Amino acid sequence: MSKNILIIGGGTGGHISPGIALYEKLGEEGNMSPLFLTGKNDLRFGSFTDIDSSRLFTYNAPSLTVNPFKIPGFLLRFAGAVLKTVRIIKKNNVSAVVGMGGYVSAPALVAAGISKVPLFLCEQNTVPGKVTLKFEKKCEKIFGTFPDSTSYLKMPEKYIHCGNPIRNNVLVQTPKSEAKKAFHLEHCDKVILIIGGSQGAVKLNNLVLELKKAYPREFKNIGIIWSTGDYSFDEYKQKSQNEVEAGSIYISPYIKRVGKAYRACDISISRSGAGVMMELAAAGVPSILIPYPHAAMDHQSKNADSFAAAGAAVKISDEDAVAEKVAPILFDLLNNPRKLKTMSDCAKQASKIDAADVIVKNIKEILGSQR
Known part of the structure; x- marks a missing residue:
């Protein structure tokens, strides 16, 4: 039976493009079936033309604020995005969630924890972002672009230096x-x-x-x-x-x-x-x-x-x-x-043009060991 893998990428092209590349690679696997979740505003980038509309989802992911007057609205929108992702995970029987970094992915990563679904992270930059640092303890693996990123992590043993997925x-x-x-x-x-x-x-x-x-x-x-x-x-x-x-x-x-x-x-x-x-x-x-x-x-x-x-x-x-x-x-x-x-x-x-292959291989191995 094919396993549904939910990829979350949005905010900038730097988080979307590697997500698209991973989506393409998962689509080539006979026993893997990708889904893609992004922010509503991110559809303007025009990167999703090759993704089946039935497998593309959006939500309103609020950006973090320190303005005390905006915090209540932020919390409401964040909770709404989390609940929507929980429903997506349940309805589509999602087997794993892969976050591509950035604030847009945060609600979905929380939803993965609530749904008790294995979580994987992709980190594009030398210095891991706040989302990666926040969720490194809860994830199975962190797939990264640069070897030096381990020095910023509390759990460097989870890090796999594989490069960044490249679109076909x-x-x-x-x-x-x-x-x-x-x-x-x-x-x-x-x-x-x-x-x-x-x-x-x-x-x-x-x-x-x-x-x-x-x-x-x-x-x-x-x-x-x-x-x-x-x-x-x-x-x-x-x-x-x-x-x-x-x-x-x-x-x-x-x-x-x-x-x-x-x-x-x-x-x-x-x-x-x-x-x-x-x-x-x-x-x-x-x-x-x-x-x-x-x-x-x-x-x-x-x-x-x-x-x-x-x-x-x-x-x-x-x-x-x-x-x-x-x-x-x-x-x-x-x-x-x-x-x-x-x-x-x-x-x-x-460059490491086989990054997507390495990520898919590790996801398959970990999901297989958790049966």
């Missing part, structure tokens, strides 16, 4: 020429991929405009695939048309053909959330990483440090993410194919 469309091997055509950039000598994260990054979006305006000659034959995030897409689309020549820019809130974007580009400039970093690594994309300075426990900076130390990326602080400081580094790399090749090789070595 990231791993598709598309010829570079074909990938560039998908974004109408086949005429460009080089292509840069700009990713500010699922919610966008004002700093990176402004950097694109600064670079194009300050270095028009250098960018004449350089194409840009630019993911702005949904909050500021209209603004930057207009600015890209008004302030710079947009003929060699592909601009979109999200990049649906992300695998082709990775194959089309020669280098990426991005934030250093673990999700996008591991996808870039799996595709062998050299990176300039600009950590978000206000990330919890400075985890993006530590993520970037790990890739810089591995030779897969160059780290630039948010403060230094301005055209006159980024341009020399960017052009030096683009004009040095040997250096880019070395970084690409290092990125591939840092």
